[in-house]
Amino acid sequence: MVKYVDHVQVVKRMNGRLVVNKMFKIVFLLATLFALAALGVLVYRMFDQGWGYLSADFITNFASRFPEKAGIKAALIGSMWLMVVVAPISLLLGVGTAIYLEEYAKQNRLNDFIRMNISNLAGVPSIVFGLLGLTIFVRSLALGKSVLAAGLTMSLLILPVIIVAAQEAIRAVPKELREASYGMGATKWQTILKVVLPSAVPGILTGSILALSRAVGETAPLVVLGIPVIVHFLPNGILSEFTALPMQIFDWAKRPQEEFQYVAAAGILVLMTFLVILNSIAVFIRNKFQNRY
Amino acid sequence: MVMKQPAEKLSVQELIAQSRSKRSKKVVEKIMPILLFITALISVLTTFGIVFTLIFETIEFFTKVSVIDFLFGTEWLPFSGKEPMYGILPLILGTLKVTFIAVLVAVPLGIAAAIFLSEYASDRTRRLIKPVLEVLAGIPTIVYGFFALTFVTPVLQEIIPGLKIFNALSPGIVVGIMILPMIASLSEDAMTSVPNAMREGALALGSTKLEVAIKIVLPAALSGILASVVLAVSRAIGETMIVSLAGGATPKFDFNVTDSIQTMTAYIVQVSTGDAGYGTTIYYSIYSVGFTLFLFTLLMNLLAHFISKRFREEY
Numbered sequence: 001m002v003k004y005v006d007h008v009q010v011v012k013r014m015n016g017r018l019v020v021n022k023m024f025k026i027v028f029l030l031a032t033l034f035a036l037a038a039l040g041v042l043v044y045r046m047f048d049q050g051w052g053y054l055s056a057d058f059i060t061n062f063a064s065r066f067p068e069k070a071g072i073k074a075a076l077i078g079s080m081w082l083m084v085v086v087a088p089i090s091l092l093l094g095v096g097t098a099i100y101l102e103e104y105a106k107q108n109r110l111n112d113f114i115r116m117n118i119s120n121l122a123g124v125p126s127i128v129f130g131l132l133g134l135t136i137f138v139r140s141l142a143l144g145k146s147v148l149a150a151g152l153t154m155s156l157l158i159l160p161v162i163i164v165a166a167q168e169a170i171r172a173v174p175k176e177l178r179e180a181s182y183g184m185g186a187t188k189w190q191t192i193l194k195v196v197l198p199s200a201v202p203g204i205l206t207g208s209i210l211a212l213s214r215a216v217g218e219t220a221p222l223v224v225l226g227i228p229v230i231v232h233f234l235p236n237g238i239l240s241e242f243t244a245l246p247m248q249i250f251d252w253a254k255r256p257q258e259e260f261q262y263v264a265a266a267g268i269l270v271l272m273t274f275l276v277i278l279n280s281i282a283v284f285i286r287n288k289f290q291n292r293y
Numbered sequence: 294m295v296m297k298q299p300a301e302k303l304s305v306q307e308l309i310a311q312s313r314s315k316r317s318k319k320v321v322e323k324i325m326p327i328l329l330f331i332t333a334l335i336s337v338l339t340t341f342g343i344v345f346t347l348i349f350e351t352i353e354f355f356t357k358v359s360v361i362d363f364l365f366g367t368e369w370l371p372f373s374g375k376e377p378m379y380g381i382l383p384l385i386l387g388t389l390k391v392t393f394i395a396v397l398v399a400v401p402l403g404i405a406a407a408i409f410l411s412e413y414a415s416d417r418t419r420r421l422i423k424p425v426l427e428v429l430a431g432i433p434t435i436v437y438g439f440f441a442l443t444f445v446t447p448v449l450q451e452i453i454p455g456l457k458i459f460n461a462l463s464p465g466i467v468v469g470i471m472i473l474p475m476i477a478s479l480s481e482d483a484m485t486s487v488p489n490a491m492r493e494g495a496l497a498l499g500s501t502k503l504e505v506a507i508k509i510v511l512p513a514a515l516s517g518i519l520a521s522v523v524l525a526v527s528r529a530i531g532e533t534m535i536v537s538l539a540g541g542a543t544p545k546f547d548f549n550v551t552d553s554i555q556t557m558t559a560y561i562v563q564v565s566t567g568d569a570g571y572g573t574t575i576y577y578s579i580y581s582v583g584f585t586l587f588l589f590t591l592l593m594n595l596l597a598h599f600i601s602k603r604f605r606e607e608y
Contacts, residue, residue, distance in 0.1 A: 128583055163336065
């Protein structure tokens with residue numbers, strides 16, 4: 001036995017320490033369960049309030065002053081139009097930037113600045129992007145409150161997320177694949193286009209769809225752009241005025257009549273269903289096509 | 294075995310040489326990096342666009358309202374017809390009240406959840422809980438705002454009788470729930486990257502799991518945890534829809550959390566949904582408030598960057 005360790009003392013204190021350990025394990029578990037409970041209550045509330053107002057008419061009606069006639073058609077179609085603009089623009093810019101940073105960029109001041117800038121851009125509040133869009137797209141370029149103006153604003157908003165996702169996907173492609181391609185005499189761009197990108201596509205798509213679902217749920221920039229809420233027509237092109245799901249929900253939630261609270265909850269159910277579908281596609285792609293090296 | 298022969302018998306070397314000599318290919322090799330560099334510049338241009346837009350419109354605002362009044366005024370009354378007042382302090386205080394409550398909710402819970410996930414939970418439990426946190430992080434803020442207004446506020450009113458319909462407490466708590474997954478998952482990442490050898494050393498000396506978590510893992514992962522908290526604070530400051538729906542529209546310079554407030558973001562929303570015409574002082578005021586907001590979050594993001602760079606422990 002070591003002289004200085006009092007065995008009796010150690011055993012006596014051990015029990016107490018073990019009890020404290022157990023207690024804190026439960027405290028930590030409860031903290032984790034709090035997050036799960038919050039999600040549970042939130043989802044339950046939306047179903048409880050919104051389910052009764054969810055019907056075929058709700059999907060196919062335009063907005064209305066009367067809660068029982070109010071529908072979400074314009075907003076639902078508007079959100080889809082928004083996606084049609086945001087998806088190609090943000091993918092093209094995001095993947096292009098990621099390829100440049102991962103495959104071409106040398107370690108120098110300019111490229112460090114670009115990287116630093118992207119991580120800072122990810123932290124800019126979405127409402128500030130709204131102010132940018134209002135000044136540049138809505139007013140200076142005179143695009144008005146169109147699908148295009150909102151789509152460009154949203155594309156810039158989710159650009160950092162897509163860049164980071166694409167960078168990670170490209171980085172995960174093993175060096176051996178590139179070297180084998182060069183060894184066969186392929187040029188750099190051929191290697192990127194035919195070897196690196198195909199292997200990285202599942203990762204890029206998964207990250208991009210998640211980013212896209214953020215654009216669908218984002219409200220603040222649309223509010224600042226001045227996107228209207230009472231819209232009785234469908235957009236007929238990207239220069240047409242439109243409204244989107246979160247805008248419509250925001251308008252209903254603000255109204256004082258109690259019935260509109262239920263309409264808002266029904267709208268939230270539609271929005272959440274939309275997002276669940278998008279996310280399921282992302283998870284499906286991740287599980288089905290993910291390459292493991 | 295019969296091998297297929299190409300029509301012309303060329304060695305691989307010759308094939309490569311032939312392919313290399315095509316002019317169009319050479320042009321593509323030269324042009325692509327330039328095109329990709331241009332796409333990379335768009336993100337830089339976005340930042341410049343934001344900064345210049347905010348600065349120019351804010352300068353325009355300061356031709357109508359004095360800088361001193363804006364920075365040190367304690368009354369924000371832009372809609373009072375006779376004598377509008379533009380002192381930003383009440384809006385900043387409103388933002389800080391909500392942020393402070395959110396941090397009180399999210400930091401203890403988030404770090405506790407991170408400790409549970411990284412130190413106590415089995416692999417299966419972790420794989421079950423992490424997706425739920427991801428879902429929580431992916432819920433649109435408008436949904437949280439609606440939840441705060443129609444559920445959290447009425448529940449709180451049962452407990453605190455004097456609570457107004459619009460207050461700082463309810464959006465504060467809900468913003469806390471919103472940033473909780475961010476703190477939990479970033480802190481968990483930081484804790485998981487602490488090498489197991491350190492845990493095993495402490496366990497071998499007779500530590501309990503709790504002692505390992507508090508005395509070994511937390512200090513080792515501190516930079517990552519701090520950075521996650523700072524990033525979460527930045528998110529809370531810029532949060533818009535929750536405070537617009539549940540916080541109210543009365544900017545006040547006091548420390549009361551049960552009364553209606555207004556944050557910087559909620560003011561921008563209020564003006565945007567109202568009918569202030571283009572070119573009015575009120576129109577320019579949203580840029581000055583947006584600029585203040587931008588500076589706050591920029592500071593937080595740089596601080597997070599600094600913390601994770603400067604204090605990172607390398608193993």
